[in-house]
Amino acid sequence: xxxxxxxxxxxxxxxxVVDAHPxxxxxxxxxxxxxxxxxxLLDGDGAISAKGVDQLIETVExxxxxxEDKGCEDVLPFATSAVREATNADExxxxxxxxxxxxxxxxxxxxxxxxxxxxxxxxxxxxAGRLLVLDIGGGSLEIALGIDEDPDAAVSLPLGxxxxxxxxxxxxPPGPDDVRALRRHVRAQIAxxxxxxxxxxxxxxVVATSKTFKQLARLTGAARxxxxxxxxxALNRSALEEWVPKLAGMTAAQRATLPGVSEGRSGQLLAGAxxxxxxxDLFGVDELEICPWALREGVILRRLDHLPTTDV
Numbered sequence: 419x420x421x422x423x424x425x426x427x428x429x430x431x432x433x434x435v436v437d438a439h440p441x442x443x444x445x446x447x448x449x450x451x452x453x454x455x456x457x458x459l460l461d462g463d464g465a466i467s468a469k470g471v472d473q474l475i476e477t478v479e480x481x482x483x484x485x486e487d488k489g490c491e492d493v494l495p496f497a498t499s500a501v502r503e504a505t506n507a508d509e510x511x512x513x514x515x516x517x518x519x520x521x522x523x524x525x526x527x528x529x530x531x532x533x534x535x536x537x538x539x540x541x542x543x544x545x546a547g548r549l550l551v552l553d554i555g556g557g558s559l560e561i562a563l564g565i566d567e568d569p570d571a572a573v574s575l576p577l578g579x580x581x582x583x584x585x586x587x588x589x590x591p592p593g594p595d596d597v598r599a600l601r602r603h604v605r606a607q608i609a610x611x612x613x614x615x616x617x618x619x620x621x622x623x624v625v626a627t628s629k630t631f632k633q634l635a636r637l638t639g640a641a642r643x644x645x646x647x648x649x650x651x652a653l654n655r656s657a658l659e660e661w662v663p664k665l666a667g668m669t670a671a672q673r674a675t676l677p678g679v680s681e682g683r684s685g686q687l688l689a690g691a692x693x694x695x696x697x698x699d700l701f702g703v704d705e706l707e708i709c710p711w712a713l714r715e716g717v718i719l720r721r722l723d724h725l726p727t728t729d730v
Contacts, residue, residue, distance in 0.1 A: 420447065421721070422490040423714045424481050426474070426497040426522060428457040428556025428580050429629075429683070433481040434714045435488045440722045444715060450484040452477045453682045456500040457557055457580050465506040471513055478518050494717055496523045498530055499557030499578060527558055527574020533716030535562035535569045538625050540719055541711045547622030550615070552697050553712060554630040554690050556580035559608075559697070563615045570618045573611050577604055579630050579683075579690035587689055590669050597666045600689065604696045612700055624703045626653065627712035629683060630690035635708050636678025637661060643678075651708040655698045662691050 419439065425432045435448035454477050459470030466474070478495075485493050501507055502524050515521050525533070531553070538551045551569075553560040557578035562569040586600045631653060636642065638657035641649045665673060665688045674684035698706065 419491050420489050421718060422481075422485040422488070422493040423717050424478070424485075424493055424495040424520070425714050425717075426456070426478070426495070426501060428498065428500040428558075428578055429453065429455055430556075431456075431474070431477045431481060432714065433484055433493075434718075435485065435490055436718055438718055438722055440725055444718050444722075448484070448488045450481055452480065455556075455580070457578070458584060460504065463505055464503070466501070466504045466510050471510055474510070475514055475517050478514060478520055482518065482520065493520075494721055495520050496525050496717060498525055498555065498713075499527065499574075499576075499581075502526070503557070527560065528572050530555075530558070530713055531560035531562040531572035531574055532569060533720060534560055534627055534713045535564065535572065535716070536567055536719055537711035537713070537716035538627065538709045539564075539567050540715075541709050542623065542625065546625075548619060550621035550624045550701065550703070551709070552624070552626040552631070552694075552706070553628045554579055554626075554693050555628060556686070559693055561611065561615070561697070563618055563621060571615050573614065575607050575611065577607055577693050579686040579693065582689040582693070583686040590685070591667055592688065594666070597688070597692075601692050601696070604692050605700060608693075608696050608700050615701070620702075624701075624706040625709040626694070626706050627709045630687070631694060631706075632708055633678050633680070633683060633687060634658060634661075634691055634694055637676055640708065647710050652705050653694070653698075653708065654705045655695070655703060658691065658695050658698070662688075662695055665691055 422435045431452045433450040436444040438444040534553045535551045548565045551562045555578045559575045559577035562572040564570040635651050635653040640651040670685035674681040
């Protein structure tokens with residue numbers, strides 16, 4: 419069957435269309451993205467502005483049309499931290515439902531971490547042993563650890579690259595004091611969670627998902643996206659540490675000229691790098707592997723797990 423998963427995130431609204439069957443690898447058939455930057459459309463009270471809601475509705479309608487055009491039998495819609503934390507979330511969800519017919523499921527941070535972990539587990543398989551999975555989104559950082567398909571520990575921290583950039587890095591390039599303050603803030607937040615994970619033992623394999631980690635890996639020498647989905651890509655902490663001060667001294671426009679860095683993400687790359695560096699350091703990770711699958715694939719896999727065989 420052909421499924422669409424509609425991800426309303428802090429940076430983008432992303433429709434991923436896959437051909438999927440229980441027990442088989444979901445095969446991507448189409449991708450439709452819009453850089454809405456919902457987290458930046460909040461007013462002073464933390465509510466999504468009327469303009470932001472209108473743009474969200476328009477973007478969802480475009481995604482629904484794309485899903486119909488590509489022959490999706492069903493669309494699985496969900497929203498993450500930008501909607502979850504908006505002070506007018508209920509009103510936004512009601513308006514989206516009324517106008518588009520889409521009932522957005524708002525995932526908790528822990529649910530995000532668990533579904534992303536499921537995707538990584540399925541990608542790497544049981545031979546990977548105990549997995550530590552890191553994911554940096556626009557609004558939050560998810561961390562999960564476990565040896566089964568459901569992690570033993572899963573947390574979500576308000577350390578998304580877009581959120582931190584907007585709140586703590588006002589300059590372009592940012593001032594050294596702001597960079598140091600952000601570094602301290604990030605590490606203090608992550609350090610509070612380390613004990614929760616360490617009691618389950620050292621991971622056998624550390625992996626990361628998300629655009630931020632993919633761009634950082636490419637920046638430090640990993641293969642291009644064009645080289646294929648199954649090429650192994652890694653991020654080395656020492657190489658990342660060399661790049662952090664370089665990124666801090668660049669403007670967003672200068673970062674956009676770097677290998678693998680998109681113009682739309684260049685402004686928040688430094689914050690993402692500080693989060694990645696802090697997480698790798700505090701969890702004692704020298705190198706991690708990039709996982710091509712993430713939250714959207716986790717949502718699809720969970721749906722397939724609960725799909726009666728008579729439906730396929």
